[in-house]
Amino acid sequence: MKSNKMRPESLMMTHGYKPELSEGSVKPPLFLTSTFAFKTAEEGKAFFELAYGLREKDQAEELGLIYSRINNPNLEILEERLCLWDKADQCAVFESGMSAISTVLLEFLKPGDLLVYSMPVYGGTNHFINHVLKDLGIHTIGFSPKHSESEIIELIENSGKKDKLSMIYVETPANPTNDLIDIEMCKTIGNKFEKEDQQVFLAVDNTYMGPLWSSPLSHGADLVLYSATKYIGGHSDLIAGAVLGNSEVMQRVKVLRTFLGNMPSPHTCWLLMRSLETLKVRMEQQARNAQEVANFLKEHPKVKNLNYLGFLDKSSKNYEVFKRQYTSNGAMISFEVEGKESDAFRFLNHLKLVKLAVSLGGTESLIQLPASMTHIGLDPALKQQIGITESLVRLSIGIEHHEDLIADIEQALSVV
Ligand SMILES: *Cc1c(COP(=O)(O)O)cnc(C)c1O
Secondary structure, X not given: OOHHHOOHHHXXXXXXXXXXXXXXXXXXXXXXXXXXXXXXXXXXXXXHHHHOOOOOOOOOOOOOOOEOOOOOHHHHHHHHHHHHHHOOOEEEEEOOHHHHHHHHHHHHOOOOOXXXXXXXXXXXXXXXXXXXXXXXXXXXEEEOOOOOHHHHHHHHHHOOXXXXXXXXXXXXXXXXXOOOOOHHHHHHHHHHHOEOOEOOEEEEEOOOOOOOOOOHHHHOOOEEEEEOOOXXXXXXXXXXXXXXXXXXXXXXXXXXXXXXXXOOOHHHHHHHHHHHHOHHHHHHHHHHHHHHHHHHHHOOOOEEXXXXXXXXXXXXXXXXXXXXXXXXXXXXXXXXXXXXXXXXXXXXXXXXXXXXXXXXXXOOOEEEOOOOOOOOOOOXXXXXXXXXXXOEEEEEOOOOOHHHHHHHHHHHHOOO
């Protein structure tokens, strides 16, 4: 069998690493070095030409090791492994999800350009778009999951900047409501406004579902982004990010990363490689647990407006998008606790096993209240429009025994 026919989970322990280059060590050592010795001066020159994007790579040529801001074995092995899940040509990992996102936005947008983005996006992304990009003279339009294709086209046409559309940026499933955005629809919209001298790039933040069960690149995305802090890292013990795409776009992303210097340390890469070995078993267990917890919540009298992808109305447009884009219900749930903010607080304060903390995708279950925590900075009208109410809680399901999770949630709901 050819190795490229194997499934990603079979390759996560070995792909991209040659033990014979490291004393036979079965596991990649941690390469704590800032710089690498060139065999010859000619070789050093050739490596730099590629790293700075000064010429195209020859067919068989590989970028050699130069300096750990540009490349490092731990960084490169990790990137090769991440490519397998998303079937991408290339990957660039970053020191955080936000550095991955901000680098992509800065590389593909210039002053005067128009960015169209889905709402809500992650709070940090929202701030970057509406403050940092705005100060740089980049025009922005947000659309909500409820907008149709023709309504989004109308927003762009009425903006007076349609000739400057350069990027459509979407986050799907949306945090914390699990609203879905149709990636193929966004691609069609982008194509409609594309001109010879103005490409429209489509970027998708796939953090919320994680890399196993959806493949935005296969639906037309040019770039897929992750906070690797979440499912990919999966143990709530590191901060990291990743961007994947074809060689052409990734070359641009990597060159900007070289000059912003926001690559992760070898140690973070090493931890992420350890995490990738168990990504599939963790996420599958998390999704199974989420199904059990969702079944319990669905029947509970103090639970309202349960958002879980396993319970979409089969006749809805959302369900059609879900079937096309995803192969699992994932492990993220949100729901309203009957009553007001103070009732939600009581529920949260009484949980014992489920920890009250932001972030998601880790081995432990975490819960938080978006309106008062992660989404506190959002415009109140927008919160209302997308259903982020004062008693909506967001639950990230971990790998505990589902009966223990349910018992904990049940006793905490009983005090509401
Ligand atoms: C956490 C998160 C981010 C930001 O990632 P960091 O690793 O915290 O910088 C971006 N997008 C989504 C959807 C997230 O959940």
